[in-house]
Amino acid sequence: MKTLKQRLKGELKNFYLFQGEDFFLYDRGFAMIKKACNINFEDFNLQKFDDENFSVKSVIDSLEMLPMADERRLVLVKNVAKISENDKKTFFNYLSSPSDSSVLVIFDYFKKFDFLKDYAEFVDCKRFDYPLCKALIISEFEKNGKKISEEAVSTLFDSTNGYLSKIINEVSKISAYAGDEELITKQMIDNLTSKDYEYIVYQLTEALGSKNADLAINLLNQMAKEQGLISLITNHFRRLFFISISDIDNKVLASLLGVKEYAITKQRAQAKNFSKIQLKKIYSLLEEVDFNIKNGQMLQDTALNYIVFSILNI
Numbered sequence: 001m002k003t004l005k006q007r008l009k010g011e012l013k014n015f016y017l018f019q020g021e022d023f024f025l026y027d028r029g030f031a032m033i034k035k036a037c038n039i040n041f042e043d044f045n046l047q048k049f050d051d052e053n054f055s056v057k058s059v060i061d062s063l064e065m066l067p068m069a070d071e072r073r074l075v076l077v078k079n080v081a082k083i084s085e086n087d088k089k090t091f092f093n094y095l096s097s098p099s100d101s102s103v104l105v106i107f108d109y110f111k112k113f114d115f116l117k118d119y120a121e122f123v124d125c126k127r128f129d130y131p132l133c134k135a136l137i138i139s140e141f142e143k144n145g146k147k148i149s150e151e152a153v154s155t156l157f158d159s160t161n162g163y164l165s166k167i168i169n170e171v172s173k174i175s176a177y178a179g180d181e182e183l184i185t186k187q188m189i190d191n192l193t194s195k196d197y198e199y200i201v202y203q204l205t206e207a208l209g210s211k212n213a214d215l216a217i218n219l220l221n222q223m224a225k226e227q228g229l230i231s232l233i234t235n236h237f238r239r240l241f242f243i244s245i246s247d248i249d250n251k252v253l254a255s256l257l258g259v260k261e262y263a264i265t266k267q268r269a270q271a272k273n274f275s276k277i278q279l280k281k282i283y284s285l286l287e288e289v290d291f292n293i294k295n296g297q298m299l300q301d302t303a304l305n306y307i308v309f310s311i312l313n314i
Contacts, residue, residue: 004029004123008036012072013121014098016105017113020125024165026107029123030076037072037103044068050079056087060094063102071101078107088115095119127162130154130262137167141184144175148184155189161196162260170194197223201232202270205240208311209273216308230293230303234286236267241279244271281314 007013016033018026039045047062059077067073095116098104106113106120128136134153141148148156160166174184174192181188195203200223207216223229239257243264246253250268254261271279289307292298298306 005032007121008032012036012103014100014103015095015116015120016103016123017108017116017120018106018123018125019108019111020127022125022127022162022164023109024163024168025123025125026078029125030105030107033103033105034074037070037074039070039072039074041069045070045073046076047073048076048078050077051081054080056083056090059104060090063094063099063104065102067101073099073102074105075102076105076107079109080106080112081110083112091116092119127260128164129260130157130162133157133162133164133167136164137171140168140171141175144171145182146175146178146184147182149186151186152184152189155186156193158202158266159189159193159195159199161198163196166194166196195222197226197229197232198236201229201236202266204233204308205236205270206273208308209270211312213308213312216312220304220308224301224304230286230290230300230307233307234283234290237279237282237286239264239267240271240274241276241283243268244274244276244279278314282311285310285314 012033016029018029020026034046045067049059049062054077059075062075063073065073096119106116108114134157137153137156138148156167156170160170170193174188177192178184178188200219204216204219204223207213207219226232239259242257243253248256250264251261254264257264274282286307289298289303293300293303
């Protein structure tokens with residue numbers, strides 16, 4: 001976001017393409033662009049399209065309209081899951097000679113607009129790494145008159161899986177609950193934070209590695225209604241297996257697996273709770289269970305309990 005802020009101090013572009021998994025950054029970036037456009041009459045000069053009202057013709061028509069009482073029009077396209085080849089051609093035609101008085105912003109949640117990257121000012125909304133999140137967490141608590149321990153920072157980062165929207169919400173909630181307490185501790189984070197499901201999967205793996213059946217079942221119950229839980233667990237153990245058999249540098253491995261280096265560091269330590277043979281068996285078990293669920297031979301609730309008790313006995 002800092003680079004976007006710096007770029008907006010220079011020339012305002014006609015087209016910004018946002019991609020990445022942290023939706024908080026989409027909203028923050030759009031607010032910056034909107035401010036740079038200096039739009040005072042939003043009813044006339046700001047139009048939004050999503051999957052319900054999206055058509056390329058409507059978007060282009062809106063972009064080609066002249067602004068009223070402002071210097072620019074701003075058009076936002078988001079949450080579009082499908083786009084045709086004819087739509088692509090229409091976009092290409094428009095962006096080869098865009099309107100000087102309009103700015104197009106696309107929130108590309110589903111990566112359906114990759115074909116326009118060469119025409120776009122790209123805005124990367126991937127999650128921040130740990131050092132950047134750490135600085136932001138400390139800063140946000142300072143705004144609330146609080147300090148936070150190093151261990152608590154790490155726990156909050158893990159609990160929210162590094163998503164800034166969740167971090168901001170949790171900082172506000174924890175600061176309010178802390179009252180007159182100046183120092184935010186790990187125990188406060190553990191007691192007050194709503195855990196991200198990926199972090200609970202991490203905790204579940206720790207419990208399974210230490211053969212703590214009671215904790216494993218408790219964590220499983222917290223996630224019982226989560227859709228796609230089998231995939232989360234499978235992906236986690238897949239990474240553990242690859243990490244266990246690989247001597248590749250953490251940074252390179254993180255790039256190959258599409259995760260942060262910090263996550264590889266944490267999971268490399270976690271992988272030591274299992275032997276390579278155990279991880280191979282667990283990964284095979286999870287693939288088998290996933291196949292059985294997709295073919296209607298197992299229900300998710302049954303499968304989850306089967307997975308936990310099977311791993312405890314591997």
